[in-house]
Amino acid sequence: MGRLLSTRRRHPLAAIAVLVAVLFTAGGAYAALAPTTSQNVQAASSTQIDEGRQLFAIGCSSCHGLNGEGQINDNGDVLGPSLIGVGAAAVDFQVGTGRMPLAAPSAQAERKPVSYSQDQIDAMAAFVASLAPGPDVPDEEYLDTSQGNVARGGELFRTNCSQCHNTTGQGGALTMGQFAPNLTGVEPRHIYEAMITGPQAMPVFNDQTVTPEDKRDIIAFLESVQNEPDPGGLAIGRAGPVAEGLWAWLVGIGLLIGMATWIVTRSSKA
Ligand code: HEC
Ligand code: HEC
Secondary structure: OHHHHHHHHOOOOHHHHHHHHHHHOHHHHHHHHHHHHOOOOOOOOHHHHHHHHHHHHHHOHHHHOOOOOOEEOOOOOEEEOOOOOOHHHHHHHHHHOOOOOOOOOOOOOOOOOOOOOHHHHHHHHHHHHHHOOOOOOOOHHHHOHHHOOHHHHHHHHHHHOHHHHOOOOOOEEOOOOOEEOOOOOOOHHHHHHHHHHOOOOOOOOOOOOOOHHHHHHHHHHHHHHHHOOOOOOOOHHHOOHHHHHHHHHHHHHHHHHHHHHHHHHHHHHO
């Protein structure tokens, strides 16, 4: 059922459907009617949406506009992109990992301590979801890793994710000052939401390419990797994605340079 719905959402006609839906949203009428059509959509009450609208006006509208339409400053720089159609999942991911509210413009919004309670995040997510349909927060069923297949998850991870996040999710640098973060300790719901919303340089893995069951397998794999003892015997502090990624780069490259120098000095002596 959930799959059928999400298949429709990605249909080419979905864009038109979204447009039509947006037209009907005027006055929040859509929000009042929609939740009954899908078991997947959290029953967002109008009071919750109102609370979300208020929180959003205070904390987010300076960059994203009062109605999530996005903001551009006088120089034509985008202060915040439009959030129409990004869905509850994007808000839950961005605010739930502390990326939003963005403190200052940078190459990449980074994880920070979370500034809102889960209730407040839910309210803002409900508000943004009321603007236009978009990916919803995942069903508990797909976060229950005890039902996941770790071996399959590992295969899927190596095919779809490891080119950026490394074979065990340790992360790595990308171009233009961006990086794919270390996935250690990321909550299952945020892993799922990253896949369906594709933050920044990360692609969206829709339910046709990677089914909800596949996503659960991937999450189960990441969980099992974390619970393994450190193969090299060193946890390098597990200080978080940035420190750890940087450490890996510095030490890795330093070691390579050291080895190269050593080989050169040895061969020149011979
Ligand atoms: C200082 C400006 C600023 C503030 C304040 C801010 N944002 Fe953002 N937001 C941005 C920018 C810039 C991006 C795009 C950056 C990126 O992709 O990493 C973004 C991206 C997002 C996205 C991802 C959109 C997508 O396409 O997936 C969401 C969701 C979001 N913001 C929600 C919020 C919410 C909710 C708040 C308030 C709690 C908030 N933002 C506050 C600037 C801001
Ligand atoms: C093209 C490179 C790329 C691929 C492929 C990719 N990601 Fe990402 N991923 C990123 C980047 C870049 C970010 C950081 C985005 C941001 O901070 O806004 C990210 C962020 C994440 C996060 C958030 C981590 C955190 O610290 O909150 C998760 C979880 C994640 N990715 C999981 C996955 C999974 C699972 C796959 C495979 C299905 C995958 N990614 C494939 C580039 C990639």
